[in-house]
Amino acid sequence: MNLREKYNIPHDSVITIAGTVGVGKSTMTHALAEALNFRTSLEKVDTNPYLDKFYHDFKRWSFHLQVYFLAERFKEQKRIFEYGGGFIQDRSIYEDTGIFAKMHYEKGTMTATDYETYRNLFDAMVMTPYFPHPHLLIYLEGSLDDVVGRIKERGRPMEQQTPVSYWEEMHSRYENWINSFNACPILRINISDYDLVNDESSIESILEKVGVFINHSRHLQ
Numbered sequence: 001m002n003l004r005e006k007y008n009i010p011h012d013s014v015i016t017i018a019g020t021v022g023v024g025k026s027t028m029t030h031a032l033a034e035a036l037n038f039r040t041s042l043e044k045v046d047t048n049p050y051l052d053k054f055y056h057d058f059k060r061w062s063f064h065l066q067v068y069f070l071a072e073r074f075k076e077q078k079r080i081f082e083y084g085g086g087f088i089q090d091r092s093i094y095e096d097t098g099i100f101a102k103m104h105y106e107k108g109t110m111t112a113t114d115y116e117t118y119r120n121l122f123d124a125m126v127m128t129p130y131f132p133h134p135h136l137l138i139y140l141e142g143s144l145d146d147v148v149g150r151i152k153e154r155g156r157p158m159e160q161q162t163p164v165s166y167w168e169e170m171h172s173r174y175e176n177w178i179n180s181f182n183a184c185p186i187l188r189i190n191i192s193d194y195d196l197v198n199d200e201s202s203i204e205s206i207l208e209k210v211g212v213f214i215n216h217s218r219h220l221q
């Protein structure tokens with residue numbers, strides 16, 4: 001019996017991993033996909049034509065970057081559902097608007113007109129009855145110190161030059177965002193409760209929670 005069967009996780013499940021920058025979404029995405037023999041939908045950083053420019057000048061590039069991310073994630077969402085599920089997705093589409101676009105608008109690094117245009121586009125594409133939501137959103141949470149430590153350890157140059165206050169603002173926004181999120185069922189996992197880097201077997205405790213949770217919530221849908 002494989003791990004997916006052991007923990008009774010349906011083969012067509014779509015699980016999205018949410019959480020602030022550096023919290024461990026990509027690591028979790030790879031570990032869960034490997035354990036379940038699922039496909040991954042990854043957030044590509046190296047090929048993003050705006051990200052580096054954006055970190056150097058938020059005002060100039062925030063709208064371009066949001067439109068780019070929205071298009072990329074929407075294409076991925078389409079791919080996931082064309083395959084009939086069986087995917088782990090690195091970051092949800094909901095965070096683009098609920099965290100990033102909103103934060104840049106409220107901090108004055110995206111204009112009101114650009115924000116409204118972006119929101120209209122997002123609502124027309126995503127917040128419709130035709131848009132399939134994931135079966136489960138796994139929310140990874142951790143302390144600001146741990147998260148900032150991981151961003152430093154990972155060492156992406158554009159993120160190193162960004163002041164810690166940016167990560168602090170994002171961290172607190174994530175807490176508020178998840179507390180009112182209701183587009184799909186949520187499983188909250190604290191990063192201090194597992195260690196996928198040093199203890200590969202810790203994925204099993206997560207699979208167990210996912211199995212119980214996903215069956216319960218899919219039964220109710």
Ligand SMILES: Nc1ncnc2c1ncn2[C@@H]1O[C@H](COP(=O)(O)OP(=O)(O)O)[C@@H](O)[C@H]1O
Nearest residue numbers: 021022023024025026027150153154195196197
């Ligand atoms: N459980 C863990 N324990 C220790 N370090 C971790 C753990 N998970 C991820 N990391 C490290 O933290 C950094 C950020 O992880 P990553 O998965 O890239 O985060 P995200 O995709 O959320 O930005 C990487 O350097 C990664 O190796």
Ligand SMILES: Nc1ncnc2c1ncn2[C@H]1C[C@H](O)[C@@H](COP(=O)(O)O)O1
Nearest residue numbers: 020021022043045065066069096100159
């Ligand atoms: N929607 C977004 N707006 C601005 N920046 C974003 C958005 N989505 C992701 N990012 C940034 C944050 C990180 O620097 C990289 C990758 O995110 P990660 O959480 O490390 O996977 O892209």
